[in-house]
Amino acid sequence: xxxxxxxxxxxxxxxxxxxxxxxxxxxxxxxxxxxxxxxxxxxxxxxxxxxxxxxxxxxxxxxxxxxxxxxxxxxxxxxxxxxxxxxxxxxxxxxxxxxxxxxxxxxxxxxxxxxxxxxxxxxxxxxxxxxxxxxxxxxxxxxxxxxxxxxxxxxxxxxxxxxxxxxxxxxxxxxxxxxxxxxxxxxxxxx
Amino acid sequence: xxxxxxxxxxxxxxxxxxxxxxxxxxxxxxxxxxxxxxxxxxxxxxxxxxxxxxxxxxxxxxxxxxxxxxxxxxxxxxxxxxxxxxxxxxxxxxxxxxxxxxxx
Numbered sequence: 001x002x003x004x005x006x007x008x009x010x011x012x013x014x015x016x017x018x019x020x021x022x023x024x025x026x027x028x029x030x031x032x033x034x035x036x037x038x039x040x041x042x043x044x045x046x047x048x049x050x051x052x053x054x055x056x057x058x059x060x061x062x063x064x065x066x067x068x069x070x071x072x073x074x075x076x077x078x079x080x081x082x083x084x085x086x087x088x089x090x091x092x093x094x095x096x097x098x099x100x101x102x103x104x105x106x107x108x109x110x111x112x113x114x115x116x117x118x119x120x121x122x123x124x125x126x127x128x129x130x131x132x133x134x135x136x137x138x139x140x141x142x143x144x145x146x147x148x149x150x151x152x153x154x155x156x157x158x159x160x161x162x163x164x165x166x167x168x169x170x171x172x173x174x175x176x177x178x179x180x181x182x183x184x185x186x187x188x189x190x191x
Numbered sequence: 192x193x194x195x196x197x198x199x200x201x202x203x204x205x206x207x208x209x210x211x212x213x214x215x216x217x218x219x220x221x222x223x224x225x226x227x228x229x230x231x232x233x234x235x236x237x238x239x240x241x242x243x244x245x246x247x248x249x250x251x252x253x254x255x256x257x258x259x260x261x262x263x264x265x266x267x268x269x270x271x272x273x274x275x276x277x278x279x280x281x282x283x284x285x286x287x288x289x290x291x292x293x294x295x
Contacts, residue, residue, distance in 0.1 A: 017226050024219035029212035036210030046215060053222050054229075114196050124204035131201060148205045179194050182201075186192045 005069050013060060024053055027070060031077050037144050038081040040129070052080045071158075078141070078159045085137035103127050107185075134181050139174035146171055 003011070003022070011019035028049060035048040055076050063072050099107070106123035109116045118124070132140055145156045153171070157164045 017223055017230065020226065021219050021223050024222055028214045028218060032214055033210050033212040046218070049218075050222055050225070054226070057226055110197060110200065111192055114193065114200065117200060121204070124201060125208045128201045128205040132205075143202075147202045150206070175198075178198060182194050182197055186194070186197075 006065060009060060009063065009065075009069070012057070017057075020053075020057060023069070027073055028053075030070070030074070034074070034077050035081060037148070038085055038140070040133075044084070048080055048084050049077075052077045055080065075159050075161075078145075079161070082137060082141050082160070085140055089137055099130075100126065103130075131178065131181060131185075135174065135177055138170050139177045142167070142170045142174040143178060146174075 003019075005023070008019045008023055012023075031049045031052055032045060035045045035052075039045045039048055052073070056073055059076070063069065100123070102121075102123035103126050106117055106121055106127065132143065135143060141160070142156070145151045145159065146153075151159070153164055153167050156162070156167050160167070162170070
């Protein structure tokens with residue numbers, strides 16, 4: 001008979017590490033999808049998710065069961081991804097002068113007539129990856145949660161542990177940072 | 192160039208292309224295996240931790256005792272000249288006899 005989450009958690013806390021496996025199996029897809037928003041290399045993605053599970057195992061005693069386990073786990077995941085971003089801040093400086101041809105073409109189409117630049121193009125996705133890689137850690141986290149995952153300010157506050165006013169301030173700064181980088185792209189490309 | 196529109200389009204592109212949720216094969220088994228390895232008791236780490244933890248209080252006790260013995264050094268050090276001590280003891284007895292005789 002399949003055990004419930006609370007039974008699995010109780011078993012893990014009682015010392016049965018094997019009971020952790022069904023939880024890992026259930027929630028890893030969501031964690032991998034989340035980690036892939038912040039890391040490009042698959043080895044880094046796997047490291048991040050592993051780190052989330054190690055932290056979840058260590059801190060399982062602090063899970064009080066008031067909220068669903070998934071919410072508690074996602075909070076850990078966001079913190080781990082943020083730590084990863086902060087640890088890799090030095091690698092942010094990539095030049096836009098080495099845009100690929102599809103990315104160049106996409107930008108040219110956008111400049112000529114914005115409606116002809118499709119949003120589902122691979123080139124657009126590559127440009128977004130470059131843009132996000134240039135953002136600071138807090139800006140990238142906020143933009144990903146707010147603009148891409150379309151979470152509410154309150155949700156972001158719960159996930160990150162930041163107060164609502166701090167989330168709003170960081171969102172404002174993140175958008176400004178993004179516009180500054182986009183302005184730099186266009187300046188590098190067209191001047 | 193309309194940067195706001197560019198930003199909007201790029202964000203829409205990011206939303207339209209969510210990352211995959213594929214999990215590597217046997218990932219959960221690897222994680223559990225590593226957790227088990229971390230949980231296994233390591234006798235060396237236990238002892239080294241205990242010794243490190245004992246080092247600070249032992250050092251503190253040593254310093255306190257050293258300071259106490261330094262500051263409580265009131266009396267002069269005992270003489271190594273035992274002959275002088277013997278003389279002192281013998282003369283002390285003779286002096287006390289003399290005092291006794293003179294009091295009569």
